[in-house]
Amino acid sequence: MNKESINEEVVRHIAALSRLSLSDTDVKKYQSQLKNILDYIEQLDEVNTEDIPPTTHVLSSMKNVFREDVAKDSLSQEEVLDNAPSRRNGFFRVPKVI
């Protein structure tokens, strides 16, 4: 496990990846809380997991679930846009993408 502690720069980078922008106070606060939690989580290093497969799906019998290529009703345009914070002419409207 990565022994480097989570520092403020890492917190800012992670926040940017998650589209959160944190104040300096918040960065400090989260940094210390996350460090605490991650220090605790270090204990996973104690577990021998050599040759142990990861569990991505808890019931291993689950596989090959399909649907058929048959069209189902879609929502109406009105229903699609009903919850939209901003819309125009049938589109979702957003600030410009740089």
Place this chain on the structure above:
Amino acid sequence: MEKAYTNINDFRDWINGQDRPLSELSKIMIDRVKSINDDINSFISVDEDLISGCAAALEKQDPRGALWGVPVAVKDNICIKGRLTTCASHILDGFRPPYNATVIEKLDKAAALLFGRANMDEFAFGSSCETSCYGPTRNPKDLSCIPGGSSGGSAAAVAGGQVLAAIGSDTGGSIRQPASMCGIVSIKPTYGRVSRYGLIAFASSLDQIGPLARNVEDCAALLEIIAGYDEKDSTSVDKEVPKYTESLGKDVKGLTIGIPAEYFGEGMDKEVRSKVEDAVNLMKKLGAVIKNISLPHTRYAVSCYYIIAPAEASSNLARYDGVHYGLRSEACDDMVEMYTATRNEGFGAEVKRRILLGTYSLSSGYYDAYYLKALKVRTRISDDFKKAFEECDCILTPTSPSTAFELGEKMDDPLKMYLSDIYTIPANLAGIPAISLPCGEDRKGLPVGLQLMAGPFAEDVLIRVAHAFESNSVK
């Protein structure tokens, strides 16, 4: 009227004996909910017109559905078509889904009277119902205490006598722990037993919807209604749903109950220990064989969970961005600004914390050390249970290391809060079913919860053992 709110059968007797139409009766039920809500804040809002409208629509139903007119609370993260569903978060302000969760379709068919917006920890991240943006819910047994979380509103609504039953969601204990703290019964089904379609996702490989009620019978009845294969959920299992109510009234003679040493170590309240030990003795008396077992990787469960759950959550919550629904921050010049401003404004601190934690453990350079490692430890934990169920029919543990703590007590120490989920998390990691039911009270009168776990799809065993315990324990 009070008797009607004891259990579903009594309620059914009351409602069937009424001349007044359901729409009128619903107003009585609504008033009851609202007046109790002043004290405990278990519902974010109660839409009177909508609910009495639903009641009016049910009036002519013939034959009447199994839950006709029965008031059932629905956690604010389960989508009800056309109704505000917001996960107790501002980021979903105003969101009304254009579709029903599958469990809601099933409850509608059974003609239950649904009271939505049961309060919860924001996005189900929490064990105390204190992170809701609508204020905390209070424990009906002691208003200075938390009801547990994240399905705190659902549990309090049942325990406080506002409704007969509720549905909530359980990712790391979020149905069982509040049930334990409020003194009611709840079941977390096997992963895949109940459809997740329409459950606003927290951690997709761990989430399950389950029932909460005053007693085992009502829980069993509700589970029968909501369980079953759903073609809209690729992770739901195509397996017949047994008549769980047929497991009631059976004895436990000859059943083996495993007691894992790791669940009875340090960190457990003395009084919790004593009540649970009493429960073990009762089981012995009732003819069960008690066996000491070991689940050696238990101590790693919290760490394992707090990598996997936030990682999945960080991805599941990426969609809350102000583009298609919910809150959008005003006056933003470009997309990145809009994303960050909206998410800053809309999410509370615990949500942000878990998103950061989850993003970190998935990020480049850390994936193997954290996420992948946790998935392997998860296999170890699952294997512990597989081995244990070769020698016992079910496992008995406390639900929570303590009874309900005071509001605000653990809010400053996230890790302390996380560690209180130690007994419930393993069942989610292994995907196995678990039930929590009351087994006494502490000196302060706060309920102690007993947890039973069984192998995949063995909910019938849980119901059998739980019912036997419930029927024979001193009230």
Place this chain on the structure above:
Amino acid sequence: MGHRDKYETVIGLEVHVQLSTKTKAFCGCSTSFGDPPNTHVCPVCLGMPGVLPVFNREFLVCAVKVSLALGCDIQEKMKFDRKNYYYPDLPKNYQISQFDMPLAFSGKIRIMPPGGDVKDIGITRVHLEEDAGKLMHAPEDSCSYVDLNRTGTPLLEIVSEPDMRSPEEAYEYLVTLKRIVKYLDVSDCNMEEGSLRCDANISIREKGDPGFGSKVEIKNMNSFKAVREALSHEQDRQMDLVDEGEKIPMETRLWDEKKCITASMRSKEESHDYRYFPEPDLVPFEVEKELVEKIRAGLPELPRAKKFRFEKEYGLEDGKIENIIAEKDVADFYEETVKKVKNPQICFNWIKGEVMMHMNERGKAINELHLDPGDLAEIIIMSGKGVISNLVAKDVLRECIDTGESPDSIVKKKGLEQVSDEGALDGVIREVIDNNRKSVDDFKNGKENALSFLVGQVMRLTGGKANPKLAGELLRKNLQGRE
């Protein structure tokens, strides 16, 4: 430039193919396009809270078809992963894709670059993913507009090995790949419409150097021609830089069609951290051997195999066959016609000439022309037998395509039968000789092509119905007779 001798170009292509299944990858919305915005959207592809994806079986079938046709190894097990990034045309802010366990690995395509030898281009992998929506920019009100109709459409990503050594090879690769995929009838493969998209990776190195230079990604190429031009420009740009002793930064550059240059977009070092992890809402898939073999058995004859067979069976030259096999429908039409006419060369001439001219003129595919192989065969046979002249035959073909009527009834209705009776032509012959003294004199003075002109006049006066051969003979007789 001495560049080319010193440096070698290394190109790899990533091609996205949009599959033409009826419904989307993970929900039942229709994939039809051209409809008003946001009318083929459901809670699942909209990424609403609480929704879950369910995998379209037909997507897998199409993907296996393509992978087999590209010579790939189909994996026994595959799974989906989430690719996490934020963009307004991606409602969940993650794309369901495949990372470390894709459907297929290790295939190859054989290409024939112009002026070069046959060459194999390796296919690294083929994987499945869902498409994003469409984002439109409106600079006038500094907003962007999102249409989610396309969100969730099935996509195949086909990644080549960096085996191409020139923009021309890249072009050939794309032509060949498109041809193969179109043969399978699983996609329109139309770059202009967006059902086929291409990004390129290009670097240069000194000849003989086993290592790789800095890779530059090129995006925003909207046609095969643009790919060739962009790579050609970029190759020169990189070679110029290296000549000047500069380093080539690893980055993404966009092709500017108007200015014909590539321009930097962002540094590749700051590339997205996609935080791939296994998609928990979809189960893993075991691709059953029986299914793969069933699909393999049902594959149509692919372009290369068809080409060899046409060479052998129909004796057509290599260069000519390309035209006929480029589209499977044309190749099939050709074969059906040959079955009836029995003369492969003549059928080839007609299809390559007249039929394709009509296709181009009308912007239609061969099956959209109101013409079936039987009709074409009839026309060719009538012309061969002399029932109609070659010139008239072309008119009959046009009429047939225009009206959908059978050639036989057209000829009869319009009385287009060739005039092969000498007597009937005598009058016309005399008229042409009388009115074209100069040409007659030219012919008598030894100019053979004057005769062709005179034959042309006979054809004109008879509305194309005269038998040209006979007209030629009669003219010659007459002119040589009259000294």
